[in-house]
Amino acid sequence: MFTEEEKDAFYKVLYRRRDIRTFLTDPIPEQALHNILLAAHHAPSVGFMQPWNFIVIDSKEVKERLAWAADKERRALAIHYENETEKKQHFLQLKIEGIKEAPYTICVTCDPTRGGSHVLGRNSIPETDALSTACAIQNMWLAACAEGLALGWVSFYKKQDIRDILEIPPHVEPIALLSIGYTKDYPDKPILETVNWEKRRNVEDLLYRNGWGNR
Amino acid sequence: MFTEEEKDAFYKVLYRRRDIRTFLTDPIPEQALHNILLAAHHAPSVGFMQPWNFIVIDSKEVKERLAWAADKERRALAIHYENETEKKQHFLQLKIEGIKEAPYTICVTCDPTRGGSHVLGRNSIPETDALSTACAIQNMWLAACAEGLALGWVSFYKKQDIRDILEIPPHVEPIALLSIGYTKDYPDKPILETVNWEKRRNVEDLLYRNGWGNR
Numbered sequence: 097m098f099t100e101e102e103k104d105a106f107y108k109v110l111y112r113r114r115d116i117r118t119f120l121t122d123p124i125p126e127q128a129l130h131n132i133l134l135a136a137h138h139a140p141s142v143g144f145m146q147p148w149n150f151i152v153i154d155s156k157e158v159k160e161r162l163a164w165a166a167d168k169e170r171r172a173l174a175i176h177y178e179n180e181t182e183k184k185q186h187f188l189q190l191k192i193e194g195i196k197e198a199p200y201t202i203c204v205t206c207d208p209t210r211g212g213s214h215v216l217g218r219n220s221i222p223e224t225d226a227l228s229t230a231c232a233i234q235n236m237w238l239a240a241c242a243e244g245l246a247l248g249w250v251s252f253y254k255k256q257d258i259r260d261i262l263e264i265p266p267h268v269e270p271i272a273l274l275s276i277g278y279t280k281d282y283p284d285k286p287i288l289e290t291v292n293w294e295k296r297r298n299v300e301d302l303l304y305r306n307g308w309g310n311r
Numbered sequence: 312m313f314t315e316e317e318k319d320a321f322y323k324v325l326y327r328r329r330d331i332r333t334f335l336t337d338p339i340p341e342q343a344l345h346n347i348l349l350a351a352h353h354a355p356s357v358g359f360m361q362p363w364n365f366i367v368i369d370s371k372e373v374k375e376r377l378a379w380a381a382d383k384e385r386r387a388l389a390i391h392y393e394n395e396t397e398k399k400q401h402f403l404q405l406k407i408e409g410i411k412e413a414p415y416t417i418c419v420t421c422d423p424t425r426g427g428s429h430v431l432g433r434n435s436i437p438e439t440d441a442l443s444t445a446c447a448i449q450n451m452w453l454a455a456c457a458e459g460l461a462l463g464w465v466s467f468y469k470k471q472d473i474r475d476i477l478e479i480p481p482h483v484e485p486i487a488l489l490s491i492g493y494t495k496d497y498p499d500k501p502i503l504e505t506v507n508w509e510k511r512r513n514v515e516d517l518l519y520r521n522g523w524g525n526r
Contacts, residue, residue: 097459097497098324105320106457107350110450115355117445139449140330142466144503146512153478155521163364169435176429190429205523211509214391216403219468220384224466226438227486230445231422234354235325237446238453240323244312251357251432251439263523271442282312288359294426297361306370308420308478 109242114286116246117190119277128243129200130275134237136204139155139227145215148229151203151262158261162273163195164252165257173252184218191250191275198248198275203262204233206269229271236274246279322509324457329501331461332405334413334492340405343458347491350454351419354447357439358431363447363486366418366477373476377488378410380472381465406465406490413463413490418477419448433453444486451489461494 098106133150141147153159170188177188195201206229208222218224233249240247250273258270288294304310313321348365356362370375385403392403410416421444423437433439448464455462464487473485503509519525 098457102320102323103457105317106324107316109321110350134514135325138326144501144509149517149519151519153521160520173434219388219391229444230442231449234446234449241405242313242318252435277488286359294359299349302364304364304366306368306373308366
């Protein structure tokens with residue numbers, strides 16, 4: 097079905113993808129933006145409900161307000177990390193700057209009412225709508241990497257601030273803020289590994305056979 | 312960074328991936344299983360917490376019990392779809408058979424305590440652990456496709472039944488049951504589109520600029 101070369105190319109993208117925090121302000125080709133949004137839209141979704149919307153933000157004013165919301169949360173979070181090293185403190189700052197630098201930030205949302213009252217599968221496990229949206233985000237992330245673009249997932253904010261800034265209806269969930277742009281240094285390893293925040297686990301330690309705890 | 316051929320190969324995998332419900336019982340090469348688990352493990356995770364475990368199920372007895380739990384939920388669900396056509400009723404049956412046919416079913420779990428009490432990012436938005444796990448599932452799904460394998464996400468069950476069968480601790484979330492194997496017909500379109508359950512939306516209708524509702 098796929099040649100060895102195609103498989104290798106696919107895995108090359110999968111293993112190259114990183115969470116990026118610093119961006120060049122250079123514009124992104126419209127075609128690349130279209131490609132990554134279309135890739136996101138072709139993710140699987142429970143009952144084929146396609147619960148996502150994509151709010152593409154390029155307004156300087158809106159980006160400033162998102163950065164304000166993220167910075168507010170960063171400062172609140174910093175209190176929980178006040179005994180950490182200065183390097184880690186600095187690290188917390190990076191994502192906020194990323195929102196302002198990147199030419200685009202995309203807010204990916206999930207509408208739990210999409211597809212009506214009895215979406216197949218979601219009927220049993222309601223949060224499968226948000227999980228589907230995360231699959232779309234992963235598609236977008238890999239596609240951005242394939243396009244030579246960098247993507248950073250910002251997860252410091254209060255959802256209600258994002259709803260207020262982007263006028264998102266109360267029943268719709270803002271799932272992620274993703275900054276997208278070019279970057280100077282696309283690192284080989286996760287930044288959190290490089291700054292010694294956390295190590296990659298050995299996959300063998302995460303596998304069980306036929307039941308929890310069975311090796 | 313990537314050649315046009317590599318980009319094309321990546322997108323070929325991304326657009327080829329489907330949710331599959333019928334499997335051949337043929338065994339899967341251990342290398343392919345290893346590749347897709349390693350791909351899953353290289354997903355992004357909030358604060359690099361890597362909250363996932365993978366319970367690889369190949370025991371006939373355990374698969375029978377999982378199929379029992381899914382069938383129980385299917386029959387409960389069917390009541391909500393009793394006015395649908397026979398074709399749709401039949402469709403509900405397929406996933407359960409898939410669990411028994413496929414050589415492997417993988418339960419992907421999320422441990423919210425992984426990485427300690429103050430995981431970066433998760434501190435602000437607790438459900439980012441489950442969203443990270445969904446990113447791992449999407450990596451696994453695409454990798455399975457690249458390996459020429461079929462994957463089906465089963466989302467009919469009560470979580471507590473899955474916890475009981477697989478002895479998953481109460482604080483750990485079973486996020487998905489994924490059946491994996493070879494298949495005879497790998498369809499070009501989502502099965503739910505083919506059986507006219509739901510249509511694919513136009514991506515343009517899902518895009519907004521700088522705020523909800525702005526085209």
